[in-house]
Amino acid sequence: MSKLYIAGIGPGSEDFVTPAARKAVASAKITIGSKRALDLFPEVNEVVQLNVKDVQEKLEMAVNLVLEGKSVCVLSTGDPGFSGVLKPIKRIIKEKELEKDINLEVIPGISSLQLCAARQEISWDEADLMTFHGRENSREIIDILDNGRPTIALPSRSTRDMAQFLMDNGVDPQRKVAICERLSYEDEKMVSSTLEGVANSDFTYMCVMMVY
Structure with missing residues (x-):
């Protein structure tokens, strides 16, 4: 068959x-x-x-x-x-x-969220996993971010748009963020920043954002 x-x-x-x-x-x-x-x-x-x-x-x-x-x-x-x-x-x-x-x-395959957690050396069963795909303007995202656990998220359009949305909805612009860009490739990059910093930076679409 x-x-x-x-x-x-x-x-x-x-x-x-x-x-x-x-x-x-x-x-x-x-x-x-x-x-x-x-x-x-x-x-x-x-x-x-x-x-x-x-x-x-x-x-x-x-x-x-x-x-x-x-x-x-x-x-x-x-x-x-x-x-x-x-x-x-x-x-x-x-x-x-x-x-x-x-x-x-x-x-199943190895998700970029799993690799992000590994690179950041955290147990991903102690984090919230989230995607912005199809829920770019969802208020429930804010509730997830405010529960005291780190959040590992896949942006939809860009990390800049995602950071701006979060700030526009009351999340502290100085909230700590890690950007994992082009995970698993030779030019893989890890950037520690804030929401405000990410909103004023350019990254490729191949990114995962961790919000602490």
Whole structure:
């Protein structure tokens, strides 16, 4: 029976790609992912590249290809279950009423949030994990930040926008922050700052923010 794999590729470096993810790619007839993700898998068979503008289209294609009898692996940055492609794929399967027709296997990956916690030398079960994706203006974020635990967050658009939103909603501009940029790459960078400092700085989109 054909299978739909959703494989987490880790934060970006091939050092953090799991053997299970490589096995899924090798087993799949077609692998779908961004160029950055596909470049990690020289063993890939047939590829379909996606970008931010056609993610929904390509995820629907993945489901349809499995229905046609092809095994497909969709690559997800980090872990598929945290701001990854697991949620939208499950939504597509549910909307099409295909729960009984799709053989799904989810392969976890190492999230950039986990690596951020490791770099900052904290136990991430003692922190709150949060994403700004799809909740850029959510007030519940403020409640999470005020519970006395460190918060590790994935920004949506930029760390600058995230810091400004927090300050606009009453968070102290001098609140301590760590920015982990381009985690796992050779030019990985750790910056200790404040919300105000981050709001006045430029970082790449590949960042994790820890608010203390």
